[in-house]
Amino acid sequence: MSLIRTVGLTKRYGSVTALEGLTLDVQPGVTGLVGANGAGKSTLLKILLGLLPTTEGSASVLGLDVATDGPAVRERVGYMPEHDCLPPDVSATEFVVHMARMSGLPTTAARERAADTLRHVGLYEERYRPMGGYSTGMRQRVKLAQALVHDPALVLLDEPTNGLDPAGREDMLELIRRVGGEFGISVIVTSHLLGELERVCESIVVIDGGRLLRHSTTASATGATAVVTVEVNGDPGPLVRRLHTAGAGVRSAGNVLEIDVVDETVYDLVRDAVAELDLGLVRLERQRHRLTEMFTDGDRRSGGAHV
């Protein structure tokens, strides 16, 4: 069953078109959502939560029509907003228990699940202190906890790594992997950082100017190219000449060589050449496509339309 299905989804606010003819079929798993700022992304999230009517088209989440079954959708979906949303004078425990009850859980279950969920997101003694004193990392964890406490089938995470330093970002990405993998909950993550989406998501949806630009699996978008990067410790000059002579296509880019991979024998060629020339082999890596290519290519084609 599809996780999310939209057909010709369109939303206009007067003269501004936030979404145009969006047709998507998202499968369960961890999916990344990238797009132009502002209108498109938050509008889409609101529509999927059944909080905003569409101008045209339809959407269904977990098999439920968002137009008619909004409350049922919201029962089964968790949402982690991008903005700050935690009252400062309440502790994490109190807050998450309250939110669990606001999702319909009976009091005992709410308490138990709140305690468990806070442990899963990595909040220990801190959870009894008022949230006003929390760091950004802790706040993001509480926001995630309230989205998970009622055991949703799907969570929508809106820029979960916003404001986190590199260590915090790593932790959050790891948590997201666990949610999708170990916890078995489907995830939609929005982010501006293609690098992190590559690491965490199984598939990517790119929306640009309200329209679907691309929807593919991360694997297919980051497949290996036919070029291998080689970096050596020492002067690469002789190596370049040696490879040329052997008939391999080589380009040098500063310290780094790019070699065409016609078949796997080129690896042995490089290895032997490096060894014979008394160089050190620092790196031998097949280049992969990056998600950013979508934007640089698209840019050249469309002339770079911005919001």
Add this chain to the structure above:
Amino acid sequence: MSAVEIDQVSRWFGNVVAVNDITMRLDAGVTGLLGPNGAGKSTLIHLMAGFLAPSAGTVTLDGEPVYRDPEIYRRVGLVPEREEMYDAVNGWSFVLANARLHKLRDPESAARRAIATVEMADSQHRDIRGYSKGMKQRIKMATAIVHDPAVLLLDEPFNGMDPRQRLHLMELLDRLGAEGRTIVFSSHILEEVEQIAGRIEVMVAGRHAASGDFREIRRLMTQRPHQYTIQSSDDRALASALIAQPSVSGVELTSGTDGSIVAVQATDFAAFVHALPRVAAREGIRLLEVRPADESLESVFAYLVAR
């Protein structure tokens, strides 16, 4: 070409020492200022811009102290992190006002150029109130470059920008740096810093932890063995051959995202990279991938912060 010199600078706010005895020199090119949340990066940037006085030490631009010197403001542009702006004016007026405040000879064309550089020409006549986060960032950029400063200081400039805007900003900073300007920007997104910053300055809890090219910094961390991951045609044979090498302190047979790998810990980087292709050639093992696992800025940063 202008150089910002920070000489034994400290800045405290009551008992909180935000910047603790820092000495650094920033000149032409792009420098990334990194550190965990609360490390003092924003404070340092504001000290460099002349908006804060150092509690100890001196901050100079080409020899002259920067604090409250209006002449300095002509040569320095600052893009602060805070979002608050004058909502009720439009982008054009805002940039123009800044141009006038700088007493430029031709404020209109300077403003037009600045707005064109940040690609906000289409939205310049809309009120700032209606701008998305990324658009506000770009207008802030425009005001910071309208007077063509020699030094540009940016505090988390990529915040809120979508992938395309980020690419454009990176290209812009790269270009400005290549023109000989001194560009300093703080960011948590290490993969982007890696791409455009020639050097990095790392701050941890107000102290200056490291500076320079991050690869060089990694080589300086001699206590930490280098981590390598290798994919080959015969992992076990390679592992046993490598462990015989004096430069190798550990091997592990494990699996990565693409299959089985050999994870190597090398205490002597140069000796290891030299030995690897030789060992593989001698044993007849094909090397399919050789990758330094902890040479990325992410790893270097993690090590620096954990000290």
Add this chain to the structure above:
Amino acid sequence: MSEHAVPDRGAPARAGAIHDIGYRHYDGPRHGARYIQRSLFVETLRGTYGLGRSARSKVMPFLLLGLMVLPAVVMGIITSYVGLTAVPVRYTDYVMLVQLVVTIFVGSQSPAVMSRDLRFRVASLYFCRPLSRRQYVQAKLAGMTVALFILMGLPVTLLFCSALLAELPLDEQVPDYLRAMAGVAIHAVVLAAVGLLVAALTPRRGLGVAAVVAVLLVLSGMELTVRGLASAFGNDTFLGYTGLISPYTLVDGVVTGALGADSSGGQAPPGALGTVLFTLVTVVLLAACYSALVARYRKALG
């Protein structure tokens, strides 16, 4: 003789175990919006008296409750002791008498009920759940209404009890008491609606309390002034309608006109037309406040 079992040396040692404390799915009951609304209502009600919140937040409401109750207790004692033939203050007059205390309560508690969710943007977390905006507003309104009902109803009831204890004639006391309680109910819902709306419109810290108190005081003050002027000019008809200005006198007008109490403010609403008008204005005011509150939360998500 020990009850402990002696371990059998020949048997294997008790096996160790590692329990799975990984993520558990939830298969238990999930109640619908009605339950959620009721939960929110109860929490709101408790919150107005500081229950379930910090110790400091209990001070003001209980102090005010005390101030509300104190005159009634005193009067009750006097009635019994001195042997009065009627309670010193009519039941229907009591609220008007202590309206300042009620105003302060509405002012201090409305922001706690309404503004915090807006100021800290918690509202979006409510609306991504099965609860709708309407149900949220209804629960909050109900909580505040019941809180005010208790605040105003308790002293009136105590007064009534003391009348019973003093063995004053029931057929005089009961109808008036019932009218007063109906009045308390209407006062409660009107003040809750006005107070919560003003609080929702002024989410900034500290502003809410001042705004609510100011609105209620200003309206009361205006009503007094206009009434004074109308009385000075000797316009009796107009005098009957001045009550429309302030919520307290508005509700008092409804109680007087519709339920046949004696007016607390001076003039009753003139005739049937007056009563209808007062009642209509009350209903419209409630509907307007409710709609405005629901509309206020429209932008809450994102």
